[in-house]
Amino acid sequence: MAGELLAEITTANRTQAFNLQETILRPADFLNREKYFVFVVRDGSNKAVGFIAFYESYALSAEGAFGTIPELYVRPEFRSKGLGLRLVSQAKAFGPSRGWGRLEVTTPPLPQFDRTLAFYEREGFSITGGRKLKVAL
Numbered sequence: 485m486a487g488e489l490l491a492e493i494t495t496a497n498r499t500q501a502f503n504l505q506e507t508i509l510r511p512a513d514f515l516n517r518e519k520y521f522v523f524v525v526r527d528g529s530n531k532a533v534g535f536i537a538f539y540e541s542y543a544l545s546a547e548g549a550f551g552t553i554p555e556l557y558v559r560p561e562f563r564s565k566g567l568g569l570r571l572v573s574q575a576k577a578f579g580p581s582r583g584w585g586r587l588e589v590t591t592p593p594l595p596q597f598d599r600t601l602a603f604y605e606r607e608g609f610s611i612t613g614g615r616k617l618k619v620a621l
Contacts, residue, residue, distance in 0.1 A: 485532060485534070485535055485557055485559065486507055486508070486511065486535075486555065486557070487504045487507055487508070488557065488559065489555055489557035490507060492557075493592070496592075496596040496597070511537075514539075519539055519540075520537060520538075520539050521537065521538050521539065521578065522535055522536070522537045523535065523536050523571055523574045523575065523578075525558070525567045525570055525571055527562070533558065533559050533562045533567065534556075534557055534558035534559060534562060534567045534568065534571060535555070535556075535557055535571070536553060536555070536556045536571035536572065536574070536575050537553070537554055537555040537556075538551045538552060538553045538554070538575055538578075538587065539551070539552055539554065540552075540582060540584070541588070546585065546586060547585060548583070548585070549582065549583055549584055549585075550579075550584045550585055550586045550587065550588060551575065551578075551579045551582070551584045551586070551587040551588070552587070552588050552589070553572075553575065553587060553588070553589040556568060556571060556572070556589070558571075568603060569607065572604075572607050575587060587609075588612075589604055589609060590616040591604065
């Protein structure tokens with residue numbers, strides 16, 4: 485599913501393709517080192533149809549540790565059925581067990597992701613300003 489998510493994002497914002505094999509291997513390493521946490525939602529036949537991933541971040545402005553959601557994905561045919569809400573609710577419930585005072589998420593500032601932004605706002609997330617920037621190392 486991570487490959488499906490990344491394919492959807494790279495198509496929407498016309499960015500560089502990703503290495504699927506590395507993408508498949510990477511989460512196991514992150515999970516084993518407790519750097520990355522994932523909750524999965526399944527359908528009635530126990531097939532994975534969505535997931536949320538998050539990791540621990542730190543900032544003085546956040547007064548310590550907080551959770552960051554880098555990925556939330558629900559397969560298209562299962563969207564608008566409350567599964568994203570269930571996943572976000574689980575992440576919100578998990579955060580305090582790690583001592584997190586908040587969760588953060590970044591959505592691309594593109595019209596293609598307006599529904600994503602509206603979803604997070606309905607779930608209590610608020611825009612804090614700024615834009616997410618990156619530089620390759």
